[in-house]
Amino acid sequence: MLYIGWRMLVGNHSKFLGIVVGLTFAGLIMTQQPGVFVGLMTRTFGFITDLALPDIWVMDPEVQFIDDNKPLPSPALYEVASIEGVAWAKPLFKGLVTARLPGGGFQNCNLIGVDRATFIGAPAVLLQGNLNDLHQSDSIVVNQEGALDKLATPPRVPGGAKIPLQIGQRLELNDHRAIVVGIAKTSRTFQSQPIIFTTFERAIQFSPPQRQTLTFILVKAKEGENLQTLCDRIHRQTGLGAYTKEQFIDLTIEYYLKYTGIPINFGISVLLGFLVGAAIAGQTFYNFTLENMRYFGVLKAMGISNKVLLFMIVSQALFVAFLGYGLGLGVTCLCALLTQDSMLAFRFPYSLMLFSLGGILVISAFSAILSLHQIFKLDPAIVFRN
Amino acid sequence: MKIAVSCKNLTKKFDSGSNEVIALQGINLEVMDGELLILAGPSGCGKTTLISIIAGILTQTSGICDVYGQNIHDLSPLALCTFRSKMIGFVFQSYNLFPTLTAAENVGIPLMIQGMGHLEATEQGREMLKKVGLEDRADAFSSTLSGGQQQRVAIARALIHSPRLIVCDEPTSALDSENGHRVMSILKDLSMREKCALIVVTHDVRTYSFADRIAKMEDGRILKIISPHEALE
Ligand SMILES: Nc1ncnc2c1ncn2[C@@H]1O[C@H](COP(=O)(O)OP(=O)(O)OP(=O)(O)O)[C@@H](O)[C@H]1O
Ligand SMILES: [Mg+2]
Numbered sequence: 362m363l364y365i366g367w368r369m370l371v372g373n374h375s376k377f378l379g380i381v382v383g384l385t386f387a388g389l390i391m392t393q394q395p396g397v398f399v400g401l402m403t404r405t406f407g408f409i410t411d412l413a414l415p416d417i418w419v420m421d422p423e424v425q426f427i428d429d430n431k432p433l434p435s436p437a438l439y440e441v442a443s444i445e446g447v448a449w450a451k452p453l454f455k456g457l458v459t460a461r462l463p464g465g466g467f468q469n470c471n472l473i474g475v476d477r478a479t480f481i482g483a484p485a486v487l488l489q490g491n492l493n494d495l496h497q498s499d500s501i502v503v504n505q506e507g508a509l510d511k512l513a514t515p516p517r518v519p520g521g522a523k524i525p526l527q528i529g530q531r532l533e534l535n536d537h538r539a540i541v542v543g544i545a546k547t548s549r550t551f552q553s554q555p556i557i558f559t560t561f562e563r564a565i566q567f568s569p570p571q572r573q574t575l576t577f578i579l580v581k582a583k584e585g586e587n588l589q590t591l592c593d594r595i596h597r598q599t600g601l602g603a604y605t606k607e608q609f610i611d612l613t614i615e616y617y618l619k620y621t622g623i624p625i626n627f628g629i630s631v632l633l634g635f636l637v638g639a640a641i642a643g644q645t646f647y648n649f650t651l652e653n654m655r656y657f658g659v660l661k662a663m664g665i666s667n668k669v670l671l672f673m674i675v676s677q678a679l680f681v682a683f684l685g686y687g688l689g690l691g692v693t694c695l696c697a698l699l700t701q702d703s704m705l706a707f708r709f710p711y712s713l714m715l716f717s718l719g720g721i722l723v724i725s726a727f728s729a730i731l732s733l734h735q736i737f738k739l740d741p742a743i744v745f746r747n
Numbered sequence: 748m749k750i751a752v753s754c755k756n757l758t759k760k761f762d763s764g765s766n767e768v769i770a771l772q773g774i775n776l777e778v779m780d781g782e783l784l785i786l787a788g789p790s791g792c793g794k795t796t797l798i799s800i801i802a803g804i805l806t807q808t809s810g811i812c813d814v815y816g817q818n819i820h821d822l823s824p825l826a827l828c829t830f831r832s833k834m835i836g837f838v839f840q841s842y843n844l845f846p847t848l849t850a851a852e853n854v855g856i857p858l859m860i861q862g863m864g865h866l867e868a869t870e871q872g873r874e875m876l877k878k879v880g881l882e883d884r885a886d887a888f889s890s891t892l893s894g895g896q897q898q899r900v901a902i903a904r905a906l907i908h909s910p911r912l913i914v915c916d917e918p919t920s921a922l923d924s925e926n927g928h929r930v931m932s933i934l935k936d937l938s939m940r941e942k943c944a945l946i947v948v949t950h951d952v953r954t955y956s957f958a959d960r961i962a963k964m965e966d967g968r969i970l971k972i973i974s975p976h977e978a979l980e
Contacts (some may be wrong), residue, residue: 362862364865367843368848368852371848372848373846659843660856661804662804663831663837664828664829665832665860666828667824
């Protein structure tokens with residue numbers, strides 16, 4: 362009988378196409394929009410994940426998220442470095458600086474100062490130039506997005522293309538001369554300001570005078586050391602905040618979720634998209650059942666049991682659900698591929714795939730139950746009414 | 748001859764909101780094995796209601812309905828389903844063929860309901876179509892067949908699982924007289940060969956000659972049971 366169910370479903374090509382398109386659309390908005398949402402949230406901690414080496418981030422205990430700059434007194438670095446279980450501890454400066462562009466404009470930038478000897482905290486991938494050139498005086502590395510857009514020279518003719526910032530060009534950072542020696546690839550950040558990397562000491566020169574300059578201490582644990590235990594130990598001995606990379610990410614996301622309306626508002630629209638998708642998917646399948654009521658009546662009159670009807674409906678629902686979901690996911694992936702290197706934030710982790718699959722399954726179960734309810738209560742005596 | 752159907756004092760009331768419709772008021776009827784009984788009577792007299800109860804898809808308000816010795820309305824819902832799937836064949840005025848299945852697949856449905864795989868059931872459906880003279884249309888989608896052809900497919904479907912009782916509600920009223928005649932003679936032939944009981948509801952006087960007996964109904968009652976000969980006079 363599953364065969365009959367299958368033929369009822371796919372037999373009418375245009376109606377079947379309608380169901381599949383409906384479910385594909387549902388699958389698309391259930392995966393694409395949450396993907397953008399997750400992508401957007403990922404940007405809030407892009408800087409943390411870009412730094413692969415450190416296991417633990419140490420900071421002022423009051424710090425709530427990655428861009429919350431509350432510098433520490435310098436001796437904290439040596440205090441942390443001497444704690445048992447710490448393989449190394451490196452300073453990281455993170456602040457804001459105003460850049461005066463070659464074309465004359467001003468632009469606020471993130472300024473990152475990294476350990477001069479090891480460059481820990483510097484970008485992993487340089488598209489142009491060499492990190493070692495940071496040893497030259499006044500040298501800086503800028504990120505690609507910044508170089509192409511906000512730090513670029515305005516077009517010569519109105520409507521023309523911007524001229525990207527090049528190696529060898531000069532910027533003025535707080536009235537200090539800076540020379541570009543490299544273009545780095547970095548993850549996009551939430552604020553999307555250009556990022557300027559340089560050595561820790563030079564970063565302090567570039568930025569406005571301040572009492573304390575040590576924003577973060579990046580810590581590598583000794584091999585075999587339990588990270589949570591080490592975090593606790595650092596916190597106990599220094600009173601500073603110490604988080605594993607994952608914890609710091611969570612802290613940052615939590616902050617954005619709690620204090621900026623953006624994720625909530627975006628989340629609501631994602632939820633709405635999900636519900637709309639659910640409604641379309643459920644509705645199309647339910648409609649299919651209603652349109653075939655007469656035939657279900659005929660089967661009932663001929664003596665089909667409710668158990669077999671249940672199998673038929675559930676397998677039909679599962680089939681269209683997986684098909685629609687698969688196609689929707691396919692379109693989502695296509696969108697993602699096409700927009701890979703663009704402004705669009707998009708991330709699609711496995712958990713999200715499972716989440717939207719779960720959503721689709723819940724919907725198809727729901728519409729299957731509604732359909733079954735109608736079919737079970739259908740009076741087979743209708744077969745003799747016209 | 749064995750008694751196929753026996754109705755005693757059957758009544759049926761429908762509660763449609765405030766007003767109550769009495770569709771059957773005390774039906775007593777016996778149909779024999781191998782017999783073709785025609786139910787005739789004016790519109791609304793309860794013909795469809797009666798065959799629905801006899802076929803086990805509607806429950807009477809009172810009275811008893813035995814089919815081959817089984818009081819069918821005593822059966823549990825599942826047992827009643829099984830009973831229908833084995834014992835009853837249906838033919839409808841509007842054919843009720845599945846438009847997205849081929850003729851042979853449509854004919855095989857009763858076997859699939861009994862658990863046969865679709866390939867084997869379709870193959871047997873093809874065989875059955877030969878008996879109604881439609882072997883060359885076995886792979887045609889039922890929606891592409893003419894009315895007369897569709898009804899012949901429906902007859903093949905009603906007979907494929909060798910049911911003991913076949914109920915037909917106005918099987919010829921959507922057909923012209925030639926096709927109606929053909930459908931009735933196929934029905935009669937096959938049911939005689941299979942020795943099953945056949946109850947045919949009809950308005951169509953031209954089909955009377957196929958009947959063994961004709962039950963005239965009016966107002967939910969059986970007025971008289973006559974021979975085709977008497978009816979045609
Ligand atoms: N489900 C129902 N609910 C309410 N009333 C019904 C229902 N089914 C039938 N009736 C009523 O019962 C009576 C008998 O109906 P039935 O369909 O058996 O007549 P019929 O003899 O088959 O008529 P026709 O020749 O027009 O098909 C009619 O008055 C009809 O309106
Ligand atoms: Mg009727």
